[in-house]
Amino acid sequence: MATDVIAPAWLRVPNDANALDARVWPASAHRDDAGELVVGGVAATDLAARYGTPLYVLDEADVRARAAAALEAFGSEARAAGSDAHVYYAGKAFLSAEVARWVVEAGLRIDVASGGELAVALAAGVPAAAIGFHGNNKSDAEIARAVSAGVGSIVLDGRAEVDRVADAAERAGVVQAVRLRVNSGVHAHTHEFLATAHDDQKFGVPLADAPGVVAAIRGRDSLRLLGLHCHIGSQIFDAGGFAESAERLLAVHAELLAGGDVPELNLGGGFGIAYTSADDPTPVDELARGIVAAVAERCAALGIPVPVLAFEPGRSIVGPPGISLYEVGTIKDVPVSGGIRRYVAVDGGMSDNARPALYGADYTVRLASRASDAAPVLVRLAGKHCESGDILVDADYLPGDVRPGDLVAVAATGAYCWALSSNYNLLARPAVVAVTDGEARVIVRGETEADLLARDAGIMEGR
Ligand code: LLP
Secondary structure, rough: OOHHHHHHOOOOOOOOOOOOOOOOOOOOOOOOOOEEEEOOEEHHHHHHHHHHHHHOEEHHHHHHHHHHHHHHHHHHHHHHHOOEEEEEHHHHHHHHHHHHHHHHHOOEEEEEEOOHHHHHHHOOOHHHHEEEEEOOOOOHHHHHHHHHHOEEEEEEEEEEHHHHHHHHHHOOOOEEEEEEEEEEEEEEEEEEEEOOOOOOOOOEEEHHHHHHHHHHHHHOOOOOEEEEOOEEEEEOOHHHHHHHHHHHHHHHHHHHHOOOOEEEEEEEOEEEEOOOOOOOOOHHHHHHHHHHHHHHHHHHHOOOOOEEEOOOHHHHHOOOOOEEEEEEEEEEEEEEEEEEEEEEEEEEOOOOOOOHHOOOOOEEEEEEEOOOOOOOEEEEOOOOOOOOOOOEEEEEEEEEEOOOEEEEEEEEOOOOOOOOOHHHHHHHOOEEEEEEOOOOEEEEOOOOOOHHOOOOOOOOOOO
16 A cells, blocks of 8 residues: 555554454443444444533443453552552642542542642542642642641642742641652653653652751651652553663662651652554553562662552543544645655544643554455544644544544543643533443533633623
């Protein structure tokens, strides 16, 4: 096929352009007898008819199962090493009251990174003790709110926050449990990690400074040290970077034990997912085994007990269970050097998924309203924004008879899509619908034109 010349090297022409790779699609995704995509027991055309497009769809049972599997994987490995593990769901990936409750019911805690995320978690009924509060530039109001709500931990991002949080706790008459965020010098992304002595980034303190900051924490009666915290990156496929980072942290952790209790070690989140069939992330139980084994081995070498471990996965809990549904509009075959590129434009775009534009992220697209035997054709799925970088799927294959009015689904959009959404070109944000056991319900209402007008202070009644 002429189009193959312009396809990226990693992309394979599918034997069946209707196939749904189980690693990429929600656990319940399949095609019914008519060939239509069904998620959580609900057909794509039913969802579009009821809620319109674009639409975010979340497989509730898959989110719950992934949350439970993460806790089981890290918990069982940690217990086998004589300790235990806490798993915090990183709410920045996607936070609504329903999702907060699902993950808490699965036994997870929640990591929030702003006053807004804290407010949603509390409003959802998440026990404050199960909340970890993050942020590299927390406001006084955020600190006061977190302390008075009784959050289980605050992750201190630097020396200045020691006194700010200690003072707030003193004023509230409580002892606040805290972690100290450090830079281990390890950065990881997919299969590669890079380890340096120093880090040029805004989060945390250099590992070498940790003992001094911990001494300051221990000097304040209103603070209780839980331990060190580190987050080495996101979309990481194997255990190597975590192991390297943990080993670096444990050397300091052991040093800190000489001065008092250090019950926990938080290794952050960042576990990768498959966005396309070319991605091959390590399953969570294997990751847990690799990471906990490295920790246990280093603790034995240092002659210290294995601390309670904490992790903060976001993407790997909520990413794969989510899809985005769009309706196909304009289709153009554009001559480009080396072939013809078929641009398939849909009714959403970078406002509902900024990740391709922000990070060059790859995604998978399939026909959702029907299956087709037509030969696969390379397509680029574009949005409807006034910007040439408004691309949802840079390259994938759809049946060659794809036409206006078809529904298409983009896989693995549950994390960092709704969370990063905008009103660019004054598009209204789509609704988020949870599907399970053949039932669909809105968990975040979509915006309407009235919502867009409501905040414009220049629009007057009756005009
Ligand atoms: N913990 C901390 C301290 C974090 O900063 C993050 C993500 C996580 C946990 C969760 O990481 P996850 O398991 O979801 O990879 N917007 C980017 C990702 C930014 C991640 C920021 N921090 C994206 O769409 O790829």
